[in-house]
Amino acid sequence: MTVKENYYNVEDYTELYKSVGWEPIALENAKIALLNSVYSVSIYDGDKAIGFGRMIGDQIRFLYICDIMVRPEYQGQGVGRMIMENILNRINEIKKLEPRATTYLGAVSGKEGFYEKFGFKTRKEDGTGEGMVLH
Numbered sequence: 001m002t003v004k005e006n007y008y009n010v011e012d013y014t015e016l017y018k019s020v021g022w023e024p025i026a027l028e029n030a031k032i033a034l035l036n037s038v039y040s041v042s043i044y045d046g047d048k049a050i051g052f053g054r055m056i057g058d059q060i061r062f063l064y065i066c067d068i069m070v071r072p073e074y075q076g077q078g079v080g081r082m083i084m085e086n087i088l089n090r091i092n093e094i095k096k097l098e099p100r101a102t103t104y105l106g107a108v109s110g111k112e113g114f115y116e117k118f119g120f121k122t123r124k125e126d127g128t129g130e131g132m133v134l135h
């Protein structure tokens with residue numbers, strides 16, 4: 001397996017999206033989204049994209065983890081952990097520059113336990129109120 005940081009292949013990203021049952025956005029818009037990421041990690045098995053995750057935000061104070069996905073046939077084998085550990089390494093570098101750097105994410109229902117493994121807690125547990133969303 002190969003780990004590629006800040007590598008953006010819109011076709012692979014879109015294909016991975018479909019593999020986990022999500023509806024991808026148009027390629028030209030996905031390209032804009034990816035190129036505006038703060039950090040990303042892509043996992044490949046040979047030429048095949050098998051996992052991806054990225055972080056968006058203002059680089060220093062507020063960060064947001066999104067698009068964490070592992071191709072179904074590779075799930076349960078530590079690929080998600082590999083993605084998260086790379087992202088957490090980047091967060092720790094940012095926190096050396098700004099200790100108050102704060103990272104958010106919106107867990108898909110049933111995936112909260114995955115993120116808890118890496119120290120995330122719900123805003124309720126954190127005593128900071130509900131997260132909110134606008135579609």
Ligand SMILES: CC(C)(COP(=O)(O)OP(=O)(O)OC[C@H]1O[C@@H](n2cnc3c(N)ncnc32)[C@H](O)[C@@H]1OP(=O)(O)O)[C@@H](O)C(=O)NCCC(=O)NCCS
Pocket residue numbers: 020068069070071074075076077078079080081082106107108110111112113114117
């Ligand atoms: C969520 C997802 C990224 C996890 O990836 P994965 O490669 O299967 O995860 P890993 O095998 O690396 O698991 C890492 C750890 O998290 C745990 N874990 C994985 N999914 C979990 C879940 N839904 N609930 C609780 N724990 C979970 C594993 O048991 C493992 O624990 P361990 O390291 O202590 O043994 C993957 O299931 C996925 O892509 N799902 C579809 C897309 C999705 O829902 N993404 C999340 C969006 S918020």
